[in-house]
Amino acid sequence: MSSIPLAAYLMLALILFCIGLFGALTKRNAVIVLISIELMLNAVNINLVAFAKYSINPGLTGQIFSLFTITVAAAEAAVGLAILIALYRNRQTVNVDEMDTMKR
Amino acid sequence: MLQSSWLIPLFPLLSFILLLILRKSKSESTAWIGVLLTGISLVLSVGVWLAVWQGDFIKVEGTWFQIGERAITMGYEVNPLNALMLVIVSLVSFLVHLYSKGYMHGDERFPVFFAYLGLFSFAMLGLVLSPNLLQLYMFWELVGLGSFLLIGFYYFKPEAKAAAKKAFVMTRIGDVGLFIGMVLLFWQVGSFEYDEIFASVKNGDISSGMLTLTALCIFVGAIGKSGQLPLHTWLPDAMEGPTPVSALIHAATMVAAGVYLVAAMYPLFQASETALTVVAVVGGVTAIFAASIGLMQKDIKRVLAYSTVSQLGYMMLALGASGYVAGIFHLTTHAFFKALLFLAAGSVIHAVHTQNIEEMGGLWKKLRVTGPLFLIGALAISGVPLLSGFFSKDEILASTYADGKYGLFWLAVVAAFMTAFYMFRLFFLVFTGKPRGDQSGVHESPGVMTLPMIVLGVLAVVAGYLNTTWFGTFLSDYLARGPVELPHAEHHGPGWIPIVATAASLLGIALAYLIYRRGALSRDWMTRSLPGLSDVIYNKWYVDEGYDATFVKGTKGLSKLGILFDKYVVDGLVAAVVSGVQGLSKIGSRLQNGQVQSYGTFAIFGIVILLLIVALTGGYFS
Numbered sequence: 001m002s003s004i005p006l007a008a009y010l011m012l013a014l015i016l017f018c019i020g021l022f023g024a025l026t027k028r029n030a031v032i033v034l035i036s037i038e039l040m041l042n043a044v045n046i047n048l049v050a051f052a053k054y055s056i057n058p059g060l061t062g063q064i065f066s067l068f069t070i071t072v073a074a075a076e077a078a079v080g081l082a083i084l085i086a087l088y089r090n091r092q093t094v095n096v097d098e099m100d101t102m103k104r
Numbered sequence: 105m106l107q108s109s110w111l112i113p114l115f116p117l118l119s120f121i122l123l124l125i126l127r128k129s130k131s132e133s134t135a136w137i138g139v140l141l142t143g144i145s146l147v148l149s150v151g152v153w154l155a156v157w158q159g160d161f162i163k164v165e166g167t168w169f170q171i172g173e174r175a176i177t178m179g180y181e182v183n184p185l186n187a188l189m190l191v192i193v194s195l196v197s198f199l200v201h202l203y204s205k206g207y208m209h210g211d212e213r214f215p216v217f218f219a220y221l222g223l224f225s226f227a228m229l230g231l232v233l234s235p236n237l238l239q240l241y242m243f244w245e246l247v248g249l250g251s252f253l254l255i256g257f258y259y260f261k262p263e264a265k266a267a268a269k270k271a272f273v274m275t276r277i278g279d280v281g282l283f284i285g286m287v288l289l290f291w292q293v294g295s296f297e298y299d300e301i302f303a304s305v306k307n308g309d310i311s312s313g314m315l316t317l318t319a320l321c322i323f324v325g326a327i328g329k330s331g332q333l334p335l336h337t338w339l340p341d342a343m344e345g346p347t348p349v350s351a352l353i354h355a356a357t358m359v360a361a362g363v364y365l366v367a368a369m370y371p372l373f374q375a376s377e378t379a380l381t382v383v384a385v386v387g388g389v390t391a392i393f394a395a396s397i398g399l400m401q402k403d404i405k406r407v408l409a410y411s412t413v414s415q416l417g418y419m420m421l422a423l424g425a426s427g428y429v430a431g432i433f434h435l436t437t438h439a440f441f442k443a444l445l446f447l448a449a450g451s452v453i454h455a456v457h458t459q460n461i462e463e464m465g466g467l468w469k470k471l472r473v474t475g476p477l478f479l480i481g482a483l484a485i486s487g488v489p490l491l492s493g494f495f496s497k498d499e500i501l502a503s504t505y506a507d508g509k510y511g512l513f514w515l516a517v518v519a520a521f522m523t524a525f526y527m528f529r530l531f532f533l534v535f536t537g538k539p540r541g542d543q544s545g546v547h548e549s550p551g552v553m554t555l556p557m558i559v560l561g562v563l564a565v566v567a568g569y570l571n572t573t574w575f576g577t578f579l580s581d582y583l584a585r586g587p588v589e590l591p592h593a594e595h596h597g598p599g600w601i602p603i604v605a606t607a608a609s610l611l612g613i614a615l616a617y618l619i620y621r622r623g624a625l626s627r628d629w630m631t632r633s634l635p636g637l638s639d640v641i642y643n644k645w646y647v648d649e650g651y652d653a654t655f656v657k658g659t660k661g662l663s664k665l666g667i668l669f670d671k672y673v674v675d676g677l678v679a680a681v682v683s684g685v686q687g688l689s690k691i692g693s694r695l696q697n698g699q700v701q702s703y704g705t706f707a708i709f710g711i712v713i714l715l716l717i718v719a720l721t722g723g724y725f726s
Binding site: 021024025026033096097099100101 | 697698699700701704705708
């Protein structure tokens with residue numbers, strides 16, 4: 001267990017975060033964007049857990065905090081999907097490119 | 105009498121205002137307003153002159169405004185010199201007003217012409233009365249304006265328009281010189297007053313180099329106004345104006361203002377030997393130069409114009425050769441006989457409707473009054489004994505000789521010969537021989553035109569007796585009472601000078617007689633024997649062409665360079681700034697595309713850059 005260094009966790013979290021970021025910024029389908037955001041959140045969770053275990057004074061705070069995050073993320077996903085469906089009903093599309101009402 | 109001398113310029117001004125109000129009037133009796141009001145001016149001027157003759161002078165001044173401790177004043181002054189000028193100006197102005205009543209008959213803008221004449225007379229009289237340089241300068245410019253308006257009176261003629269502009273620009277070059285001289289004097293003396301300037305010149309408060317410089321700057325102003333070399337080219341062109349204007353402005357008064365200026369500032373010039381020499385040389389060279397051009401001109405008025413330039417050169421020569429009295433004397437006599445010649449020429453033009461002397465001829469029998477009067481004027485200007493021009497010219501020659509300027513003396517004698525020749529060439533071509541053009545409708549001018557000519561004719565004969573060695577030197581005694589200390593009271597050269605002068609003028613007349621009356625010499629013998637020189641003279645020494653090639657072309661070239669600079673450098677800079685801002689804003693607006701994802705991308709890039717900076721600098725820019 002302890003043979004896996006902190007850097008490995010952090011690297012995993014970094015890669016996961018970057019994949020999520022890339023997906024969130026480049027994918028045109030709104031559903032995939034939402035999924036990518038979940039990926040980024042989970043990368044953060046890995047970080048929290050890893051630091052909870054390997055920090056100078058280890059404890060449970062990080063793990064509990066990640067539980068909160070998962071909960072909030074679930075709620076956020078629900079709200080996001082709801083918004084997405086409302087948007088789809090309005091605009092007949094889930095394409096992010098076409099959602100540029102900020103400019104209009 | 106003297107207290108009311110400030111009224112003299114105001115009557116012509118009143119005439120100007122009244123006639124401007126009446127400018128739409130078709131009635132030609134509006135001319136009487138101008139005639140009457142300048143007549144009042146004339147009467148007052150003569151009164152003032154008589155008072156001055158008895159030894160009364162006046163100088164009244166009030167503070168106009170204050171600059172620091174220096175008070176700029178305004179007022180009027182009457183001394184012998186300007187009292188004489190007052191009489192000359194108001195007399196010629198009055199006669200020209202009267203003459204114009206006939207000459208301008210049937211002109212559409214009849215009252216406007218008289219209004220301009222009034223404006224000019226006002227300015228000229230004001231100029232003469234000025235007790236300080238600043239006031240003189242203001243009237244000096246006003247006189248230029250009057251001249252401009254009157255030369256360009258026939259503004260629908262492109263030549264007249266061009267001539268008016270040329271006169272304005274050329275005299276302006278001189279005016280800049282006068283202005284610089286004036287400012288230098290104010291800097292040195294702290295006052296524009298003649299009296300104070302003369303006082304500090306006398307006390308030696310001004311260094312001699314500065315004295316010469318200021319005198320020369322002021323002389324540049326005189327060169328411009330009096331049509332001296334090299335700024336003379338505007339004066340012959342100014343003949344595009346109506347002939348009475350040429351008589352008033354470009355023969356008797358305004359062009360004499362330059363001579364008057366030098367005379368009025370004479371103590372300044374006296375203090376600098378160099379300045380006096382320059383004045384004399386410019387005058388002498390102008391005299392012979394313009395006379396030579398006059399030999400070959402074909403336009404009656406242009407011959408007279410070059411003659412005016414030449415005679416003004418004579419006056420300058422006299423002033424430069426310490427012949428103060430001689431210069432003023434010639435100014436006076438010249439005003440009378442040249443105004444007479446111009447008015448007579450106007451009468452001829454009025455009769456035959458052409459200015460080309462080649463198309464005239466044989467007018468003596470038809471113009472019974474004009475002819476003899478023109479002859480009197482021609483005799484007077486040629487310096488035939490007993491007429492006015494003889495005395496004044498003789499005095500100029502004598503003072504030049506007495507001053508030791510022998511080269512200029514002989515130049516002036518040759519110029520006198522040329523003067524006699526071209527005047528009688530003109531006389532014989534116009535009045536004798538067979539008519540060379542259609543002269544069916546030719547008749548003598550009406551009385552309003554001949555009367556002023558007769559008055560001037562009488563004056564052209566008798567004005568010379570103001571100052572003769574035979575009857576008394578009234579004029580020099582009179583001028584000696586003025587503020588100017590006369591250089592030498594007696595400067596009569598050797599007794600042979602009048603004989604030489606008379607011989608020169610009679611020789612000129614005789615030559616003209618032989619060529620143009622008797623035909624003993626072929627008319628083109630000079631052209632044939634000296635083809636190169638006569639070409640140069642016929643083309644007025646190519647001065648206009650020279651100016652065209654240098655200054656006009658130069659200015660045009662410069663302005664073209666300026667246009668290029670404006671087009672490529674200034675406009676280029678503006679265009680660069682514009683396109684830079686536009687490009688920036690295009691980039692900026694491309695950022696604002698409404699796409700959440702691109703906003704996110706930019707935000708990420710921003711954070712990455714910030715993090716990079718933090719990483720490279722080691723955090724918090726320490």
